[in-house]
Amino acid sequence: MGKVAVAAAVIGTAAVVGVAAVVVRQRMKSSGRWARAVAIVKEFEEKCGTPEGKLVQIADAMTVEMHAGLASEGGSKLKMLISYVDNLPTGEEEGVFYALDLGGTNFRVLRVQLGGKEGGIVHQEFAEASIPPALMCGTSDALFDYIAEKLANFVAEEEQIFHQPAGKQRELGFTFSFPVMQTSINSGTLMRWTKGFSIDDTVGQDVVVELTKALKRKGVEMRVAALVNDTIGTLAGGRYTHNDVSIAVILGTGTNAAYVERAQAIPKWHGPLPKSGEMVINMEWGNFRSSHLPITEYDHALDVESLNPGEQIFEKLTSGMYLGEIVRRVLLRMAEEAFFFGDEVPPKLKIPFILRTPEMSAMHQDTSSDLRVVDEKLKNILEISNTSLKKRRVVVELCNIAATRGARLAAAGIFGVLKKTGRDIPKEGGEKTVIAMDGGLYEHYTEYRKCLENTVGELIGDESSSAITFEHSNDGSGIGAALLAASHSLYLDDTSSS
Numbered sequence: 476m477g478k479v480a481v482a483a484a485v486i487g488t489a490a491v492v493g494v495a496a497v498v499v500r501q502r503m504k505s506s507g508r509w510a511r512a513v514a515i516v517k518e519f520e521e522k523c524g525t526p527e528g529k530l531v532q533i534a535d536a537m538t539v540e541m542h543a544g545l546a547s548e549g550g551s552k553l554k555m556l557i558s559y560v561d562n563l564p565t566g567e568e569e570g571v572f573y574a575l576d577l578g579g580t581n582f583r584v585l586r587v588q589l590g591g592k593e594g595g596i597v598h599q600e601f602a603e604a605s606i607p608p609a610l611m612c613g614t615s616d617a618l619f620d621y622i623a624e625k626l627a628n629f630v631a632e633e634e635q636i637f638h639q640p641a642g643k644q645r646e647l648g649f650t651f652s653f654p655v656m657q658t659s660i661n662s663g664t665l666m667r668w669t670k671g672f673s674i675d676d677t678v679g680q681d682v683v684v685e686l687t688k689a690l691k692r693k694g695v696e697m698r699v700a701a702l703v704n705d706t707i708g709t710l711a712g713g714r715y716t717h718n719d720v721s722i723a724v725i726l727g728t729g730t731n732a733a734y735v736e737r738a739q740a741i742p743k744w745h746g747p748l749p750k751s752g753e754m755v756i757n758m759e760w761g762n763f764r765s766s767h768l769p770i771t772e773y774d775h776a777l778d779v780e781s782l783n784p785g786e787q788i789f790e791k792l793t794s795g796m797y798l799g800e801i802v803r804r805v806l807l808r809m810a811e812e813a814f815f816f817g818d819e820v821p822p823k824l825k826i827p828f829i830l831r832t833p834e835m836s837a838m839h840q841d842t843s844s845d846l847r848v849v850d851e852k853l854k855n856i857l858e859i860s861n862t863s864l865k866k867r868r869v870v871v872e873l874c875n876i877a878a879t880r881g882a883r884l885a886a887a888g889i890f891g892v893l894k895k896t897g898r899d900i901p902k903e904g905g906e907k908t909v910i911a912m913d914g915g916l917y918e919h920y921t922e923y924r925k926c927l928e929n930t931v932g933e934l935i936g937d938e939s940s941s942a943i944t945f946e947h948s949n950d951g952s953g954i955g956a957a958l959l960a961a962s963h964s965l966y967l968d969d970t971s972s973s
Contacts, residue, residue: 511812512815512869523771523877523880525883529767530890531887531934533765533887536763536765536767537553538891540552540763541553541555545740545742546743553760554758554759557741558757559754560660560707561755563710564711564715564961565714570961571586572586572589572961573957574649574650574957574960575626575647576953579670579671581606582604583602585953585956586599586633604625606621611672611673616689619686620693623693623695626697644697644965646700647697648700650704650708650955651663651702652952655704660701661683661699663682664679664682665678665680666678683699683702686699700963701960701962705952706725706731707755708952708955708958709723709912709948710722710948712954713909713951716948717946720910720948722896722911723910724917725912725914726913727794729794732760733755733756733758734755736756737753738753758892762789768792769880770792773804774792774801776804777800793885793888796832799828799835802874806824807824816866821859823857824859829857833915834852849862849867850867853867875922883926885927890931899935899939901938905942909944910945913947917947
């Protein structure tokens with residue numbers, strides 16, 4: 476009996492030791508996995524680093540590229556396009572003006588009534604329509620006839636008070652968000668279609684001529700006074716309400732900047748100097764690149780797999796199209812190498828662009844004690860459930876790293892423009908510089924916006940930062956275009972003399 480008891484005790488002890496060993500192994504495995512996950516996050520944070528010295532180098536590189544782009548066509552990664560806008564709105568414009576905003580598969584037509592210095596924007600209304608897929612790859616006439624018809628219907632509903640006086644044509648600002656080689660304030664040749672459009676007989680044609688012919692065919696009496704892009708429109712909208720606006724930045728799905736340059740500082744400008752002595756430049760800064768930019772392996776892989784490898788590098792680091800995707804790529808590596816979400820890699824985590832920036836923003840800005848929003852987003856988007864609070868905190872930290880880098884790089888870009896225009900140092904007489912901002916990323920991602928504005932202040936320094944302010948200038952592609960039609964109206968002399 477004693478032997479049996481001893482044997483049982485030995486077996487029992489062995490079982491306990493075995494279980495303990497399994498527990499220890501699991502703990503070691505778990506702590507090893509956690510250490511690997513932490514190492515991946517730490518490495519990502521280090522490579523995304525944006526210390527002040529680096530940001531100054533990036534700003535200086537931006538300024539150098541701006542000079543090169545103004546000197547000659549193709550002289551820089553920055554196109555520095557001449558917009559032919561030399562008259563920004565003053566706030567004194569009066570009358571009824573129209574805008575047509577063609578930015579993709581939807582378009583809008585707007586009517587804006589301006590009431591001069593005292594009245595401002597008295598009235599605005601718009602109608603929206605989507606472009607049937609068949610017209611996106613049909614003929615030029617078919618597309619522009621469709622747009623002109625919608626515009627004709629909108630004009631037909633015009634109330635009596637908005638009718639033009641006898642002998643005065645309606646005027647329109649045309650926002651056309653496709654690559655155009657502009658040749659004057661109201662003419663420009665389509666270089667290529669993007670965003671799913673493929674209409675061969677429009678390429679190489681003046682889009683204003685195409686629209687004007689369609690308006691005639693549909694019996695609409697209207698003159699296209701200005702051909703603009705949304706960033707220039709944002710600048711115009713900002714200037715209308717603030718005379719000190721000299722820079723506009725869009726941070727949305729993509730990013731771009733425009734600013735007011737001295738005409739004499741544009742060597743590639745060969746026309747007569749404008750009366751104002753100034754010219755608005757469309758930078759197309761999304762295509763900026765520099766060896767100083769903090770690019771990680773995740774950014775490199777994203778770029779290689781993108782539709783435009785090697786292009787729009789600055790945009791891929793800073794804009795709403797890409798921030799969520801960068802976070803997804805880091806999470807995927809953690810899932811593969813550190814088993815962050817368990818033994819299996821969540822299938823949804825492998826899908827590119829499944830994590831959009833609005834969802835990333837919601838997780839980053841989750842203030843609940845148990846990070847409930849992070850838990851919900853992981854469940855609903857990536858089908859990852861039962862995450863610990865510790866892991867949810869890591870997800871928030873990843874969002875913070877990507878957003879902080881993006882915002883600080885955008886701030887360095889703004890600082891570069893301020894340096895180029897001499898607005899980085901205090902002006903005598905306390906002259907202010909107002910930066911007109913637009914885009915969903917800037918408007919809705921509060922942490923990103925705060926970081927960007929604080930970083931510009933940090934780079935400018937205490938003495939100058941009070942002279943720089945940010946203003947949200949909404950709907951540059953709509954109201955901004957109508958305002959540019961007003962500031963480039965054929966009838967300016969009539970209103971000024973009356």
